[in-house]
Amino acid sequence: MGALASGTAAVIGTGAFSSVEADRQVDVQVTEDANAYLGLDNSGEANDMYFDTSGDEYAVDFVESGNGGNGVNPNADTVAEDVFTITNQGTQPVEVSLSGSGDLSAQLPGSISAPSSDGITVALAEDDGDGDATYELGVGESVNVDFAINSGTSNLSGTLTIGAEAR
Template identity: 40%
Template structure:
């Protein structure tokens, strides 16, 4: 073999090997990092849920001892539809717009309707925006002492904004 062809061949082999090995690609990596994640009350969270600054908000809504938001309506008329406007506020305190929806849960959850209807699709809240929510409760067919609903679960999703 001539020396010149050998040197050129050796150079091509070296550059091909460097290209294959030196790309910086990897299949997996594991790294431990510190993280600080804390639970906060509903009134301080990214999706703030708080009593509306109204008579109905003052009467029916507030923060429980454990920091969660609660609505308490003790005396509903039987076989009636009760409308309570402006009970609580849902506010986006995060750093991006989100779609918000809610799911009323419990044995008789279908007796409760939210206004606006956060159960039938996503409502978009921009950063710092809020919506004030009222309740309609239909006790038709319920008996004295029946629980109407025990939870309203909220979901916020930036991809739905």
């Protein structure tokens, strides 16, 4: 293996050098979520009250409702649709997928319902009808995100991973 590899490398590299290092400038503009290529922003619906856009990195937080509510009821199932929206602000169509960790788990697009035991579920609000767990988002298109909660008497937390792959 060693002999073969060095022989091949020599042919491709033409033998002028065995390694080279050069620094080149890379500019990465990190923007707040609303302006990113994979844009995350308020849905414009009533439940975007639970989408916290106060920092550069947004979060979902079911706490104050703005109408006196301080959280979900104990021992209850709560569904909150259209909490935030994902927009494809890039230049290619993408397949959007959701996954969760901690107390959060993802459901198929368009199928939000509370989990059967204490926890949080998340789903894209619409199904694109192609039978898989992703949602195709054209350039400039948006899809909302729904949540559901089965609460006991303890607070819940999790991490939502939003993925987007060019088609």
